Amino acid sequence: MLVLVSLERERADIIDRFKRVIKSSAEVVSGFYVTGDADFVLYVTARSMEDYEQFTRRFFYENPDIKGVKTMVIMDRVKAGFAVPVEDASDEMNPHVGAPKK
Numbered sequence: 001m002l003v004l005v006s007l008e009r010e011r012a013d014i015i016d017r018f019k020r021v022i023k024s025s026a027e028v029v030s031g032f033y034v035t036g037d038a039d040f041v042l043y044v045t046a047r048s049m050e051d052y053e054q055f056t057r058r059f060f061y062e063n064p065d066i067k068g069v070k071t072m073v074i075m076d077r078v079k080a081g082f083a084v085p086v087e088d089a090s091d092e093m094n095p096h097v098g099a100p101k102k
Contacts, residue, residue: 001044001045001073002042002071002074003042003070003071003072004038004070004072005066006038006039006066006067006068006069007040007065007067008064008067014065015033015039018040018063019031022042025059027044027055028042028043029043029044029045030042030043031043052071056069056071
C-alpha cells in the first residue's frame, strides 16, 4: 500500500521525529519526505487488511503529530525500480556517447 501522511505542523523536530519512527518500522518498506498535498509518502506492507488496520492504529492514530492519512491499495505493480540513468562527466567529452546506433 502507498500511504500519504500529513503532519499536524511542519516543524523540524516533528519531521525528524517522524523520520525516526519510519526508519524503525518493519512494515514501512520505503518512506519519502515530499512536497505537495502530503508531507510523506510511505510504501507499507501487511499480510492482510486486518494486519494493516492494526498497523494504522498503532503507527498513525496513536501519533499526535499526524494530521491525516490517505491509503492507496496497489492493484498492480506495472514497473518497479529506482535506477536513474546518470551520465558520466567523461561522456560529455565523447561525441559518440548517446549518439544513435547505426
